[in-house]
Amino acid sequence: MSSSIDAELASWGDRMFFGMPKKGKKGAPDPRIMAGKVRTSLRVAVSPKASQVMVKITGGGKGLGAIGAHMRYISRQGKQEVGGPGKTLEVEDERGNILTGKDDIAALREDWRMAGTPIPDESHRREAFNIILSMPGGTPSDGVRDSAREFAAELFRGHRYAFVLHEDTDSPHVHLVVRAERSDGVRLNPKIADLRRWRRVFAERLQDRGINAIAMRAASRGQRRAPQPIWRLKTSSVIRKERGPERSQESIRRGRDEALAAWAQVQEILKRSQSPQDQQLANEVSKFVERTLLPGKVISAGGANVGDDARGPKRSR
Incomplete structure (x- = not known):
């Protein structure tokens, strides 16, 4: 049995x-x-x-110029929040090195140029992938960062990558940038199945730290709204907007x-x-x-007794 x-x-x-x-x-x-x-x-x-993890590819640099710009962006280079000109947040690379300041970020960008097939300033193909790993507000930031570190080490072995924790929005999140070409010349080419696996791995690393994280399909958790839009993770929490319309x-x-x-x-x-x-x-x-999913209703394996609820399902928490 x-x-x-x-x-x-x-x-x-x-x-x-x-x-x-x-x-x-x-x-x-x-x-x-x-x-x-x-x-x-x-x-x-x-x-x-339980909290749903979010792992998304938000773009990627076609050339070292775009990669460097993204590195400066995620490190908040020169922003008042990090101390002004020349200052940055702490950026960690795949070797565990902690990089701070504009000189470190510039050196990182140049290291990537020759770390394999040379990356020109402008390229016809994507030379890096920009990824966001996020959890809802209230999740320990250290847990998100440490889980992201293990996530990257597990999934991007052989790649050059760097990541930084952002705590300036309601949701603690990590920006991760990964060089597309691996040390053996194989290029990263993620498909939908890969993104699903990435979500599961990130959730498991969070669970290892006692954080109730889950990578579940939207229908399975009764979700009736779209996931948190990326602009919320890229914008100061001072700015507020209403969520978009719900599904039909x-x-x-x-x-x-x-x-x-x-x-x-x-x-x-x-x-x-x-x-x-x-x-x-x-x-x-x-x-x-x-x-x-359906407060007050009894379900059966055959799907009977589902009934109709004009209010729709409650939002999963």
């Missing part, structure tokens, strides 16, 4: 969470390992204090019904398990669904 439960949980993992391992060159992952990852993700997801009621209802069906299947699988921990997790899943 245990192996069957593990296999069923593993099969549902990628439908609900970002970046779950899939079949690779060496064959399918061990269902027990997969099921363990799903259980961990479920426990974090159903916690009332039809879109909300369709996403909610799909999410309810998925959660119901997972709950049913856990309830069939002989493990007391799985039984407890099934109860926590039920409570999560009631307070997040």
Whole structure:
């Protein structure tokens, strides 16, 4: 029974969470390992204090001129908040070196020029990727920075990269810039599946530090608004704007019904398990669904009793 439960949980993992391992060159992952990852993700997801991670590629420099400009931007070079002309925030590179001041940033840019295939001032291709890793307000900034450090070391081994923590907005976030070409000449070319895996890895590194972070698909968590826009992470918290319009009621209802069906299947699988921990997790899943996706409603594995709620789902917290 245990192996069957593990296999069923593993099969549902990628439908609900970002970046779950899939079949690779060496064959399918061990269902027990997969099921363990799903259980961990479920426990974090159903916690009332769970927070969704954000990992986004925001652009990338085509040439050293653009790369240098981005390095100056993320280091806040010359801004009053860091002390004025010549001053910067602390920037950390892949070797753990701490760089401060305009001379260090200029040296970093020039190091990148010849760190592999030379990068011209202007290029026809993307020579670096600009990435933001963010968590909601209230998340410990040190935890975000340290998790980002491990995230980069794990995913961009062999690349030159640099990162800096920003605490000037409501959400602590890290700007990470990665040289596209690896030391062996292979170039970074991220796809959607890679971004999903990046979100999962970032969430896991945060979880290692006791931070309730999760990388879950929007429908699975009952989200009805778009994620926090990038401008909020690039603008001082003094500036405020209202969020954009919510999704249509039809879109909300369709996403909610799909999410309810998925959660119901997972709950049913856990309830069939002989493990007391799985039984407890099934109860926590039920409570999560009631307070997040459809308050006051009972779900079934077949998706019955979903009902209509003119208000739409509550916003996930």
